[in-house]
Amino acid sequence: MCLKTLKLGAYDSVIQFNDGFNGCLNVLKGLNIKDLGYFTLQGYNNLDKTRIQDSVRHCTPVSKKRRKLLRAVRKKTICVLDSKEGELYKSGGF
Numbered sequence: 001m002c003l004k005t006l007k008l009g010a011y012d013s014v015i016q017f018n019d020g021f022n023g024c025l026n027v028l029k030g031l032n033i034k035d036l037g038y039f040t041l042q043g044y045n046n047l048d049k050t051r052i053q054d055s056v057r058h059c060t061p062v063s064k065k066r067r068k069l070l071r072a073v074r075k076k077t078i079c080v081l082d083s084k085e086g087e088l089y090k091s092g093g094f
Contacts, residue, residue, distance in 0.1 A: 020044075020050060020052075021044035021045075022044060022045075025044060027038070
């Protein structure tokens with residue numbers, strides 16, 4: 001049962017990645033679920049619009065530069081804390 005659930009989740013993720021939530025509508029139609037409500041269709045369209053807008057915003061050079069800067073600050077903070085605290089864990093040290 002768990003493997004079947006995992007496979008269905010993976011299939012759903014691939015459909016949403018490739019076709020968005022409108023791809024899910026095709027699956028529902030294939031399952032003979034024909035009476036999809038107005039709000040379901042509007043909700044799926046809004047989710048797709050938001051997903052596309054977010055992907056465009058995250059691909060801008062400013063956004064990429066900001067992510068790199070934050071990653072560098074986070075790594076530097078970890079290095080500083082590691083040097084202050086010293087070695088906290090050693091395999092087989094207990």
